[in-house]
Amino acid sequence: MRTVPADELLGLARRILEGAGAPADLAEVVARHLVDAHLAGHDSHGVLQIPNYLRQIRDGSLVPSARAVVRETKGATALVDARWGFGHPAARLATELACERAGQQGAAVVALVRTNHIGRLGEYATLAAGRGVAAFVTVGGAESDLVAPHGGARGALGTNPVCFGFPTREMPSFLVDFATSSIAGGKVLLARAKGEPVPEGTLLDRDGVPTTDPAAWLDGGGALTAFGGHKGSALAVMVALFAGVLTGWPVHNEGRPSWNALVVAIDASAFAPADGVVAQADAALARIKAVPPRPGSDEVLLPGEPEHRARQQRLREGIPVPETTWDELQLAAEELRVAT
Numbered sequence: 001m002r003t004v005p006a007d008e009l010l011g012l013a014r015r016i017l018e019g020a021g022a023p024a025d026l027a028e029v030v031a032r033h034l035v036d037a038h039l040a041g042h043d044s045h046g047v048l049q050i051p052n053y054l055r056q057i058r059d060g061s062l063v064p065s066a067r068a069v070v071r072e073t074k075g076a077t078a079l080v081d082a083r084w085g086f087g088h089p090a091a092r093l094a095t096e097l098a099c100e101r102a103g104q105q106g107a108a109v110v111a112l113v114r115t116n117h118i119g120r121l122g123e124y125a126t127l128a129a130g131r132g133v134a135a136f137v138t139v140g141g142a143e144s145d146l147v148a149p150h151g152g153a154r155g156a157l158g159t160n161p162v163c164f165g166f167p168t169r170e171m172p173s174f175l176v177d178f179a180t181s182s183i184a185g186g187k188v189l190l191a192r193a194k195g196e197p198v199p200e201g202t203l204l205d206r207d208g209v210p211t212t213d214p215a216a217w218l219d220g221g222g223a224l225t226a227f228g229g230h231k232g233s234a235l236a237v238m239v240a241l242f243a244g245v246l247t248g249w250p251v252h253n254e255g256r257p258s259w260n261a262l263v264v265a266i267d268a269s270a271f272a273p274a275d276g277v278v279a280q281a282d283a284a285l286a287r288i289k290a291v292p293p294r295p296g297s298d299e300v301l302l303p304g305e306p307e308h309r310a311r312q313q314r315l316r317e318g319i320p321v322p323e324t325t326w327d328e329l330q331l332a333a334e335e336l337r338v339a340t
Helices: 006-019 024-039 045-058 086-105 123-130 185-194 231-245 273-289 307-319 323-336
Strands: 003-004 068-074 079-080 107-113 133-139 162-166 174-178 223-225 259-267 319-321
Touching: 003 006, 003 231, 003 323, 006 024, 006 107, 006 319, 024 045, 024 307, 024 319, 045 323, 068 086, 068 123, 079 086, 079 323, 086 123, 086 133, 086 231, 086 259, 123 133, 123 174, 123 231, 123 319, 133 231, 185 323, 231 259, 273 307, 319 323
Parallel strands: 079 107
Antiparallel strands: 003 319, 068 079, 107 259, 133 162, 133 259, 162 174
């Protein structure tokens, strides 16, 4: 494992993305998103994704120079078209548009279509919370075979993550962000990069038999499992309907895979004065935080606290990067003839 300062990793990621054809401003957005995922403690959504993006650029499924556009607005809704470019700047545009329209109307719903991987959803909910907006962000296609439904032997769902953010002032940013699969796909990639097994109960092989070998899913036609049995599976189906079917999967995506997303934004002042809402949120979180820990637990952790602590630590100490991932980045930089 190699430890890399955040600024150094940011610069390398940015240069590789520019070398692959991304304009400087888009490369900056994507690189910052990836490094920010590391700072939040979510290495599965960090720079190990870059080789995947480069493969997509080579096969034509990701257009590195494409810029997202607002295709349609109707009442409280809007449609953003990523035009098969990088999903991260497109999702930021969708979130910013949702916040703007929520500020004008109290609430807004924005769909994102024709998009590639949009990364860690927590960034978008945190962006909204910082603008005084409570947000729900979810992403998932209506057609995927990554995750097996409860009781199933093969995949029929996506990892279908859900994310919630809420504005606070005194307390650390409130953030709920998790995949409806028992393990995120990026964490399976990370386990293989580290040469480690995945936790028991998270993967099935091609025959529907539980396994801890990342290759059974990445190379062998297996499937992830849904978290929490039937409850996680039900949430995954909900995401497929809301982020896939409702956003017009077959209408907009031309039969191609897409990480369609839905951003639901509610202004903090929609139903009561915003200052009071934020103060009440702080008070509610403080009351929960003050609950004494049970035996075997050090403290009550609020959603968003682990990310807050990881950021403070990694800004001081640097970001851990598996040697295999670092080698892939160095090779990519060499092939694209950019400085390492």
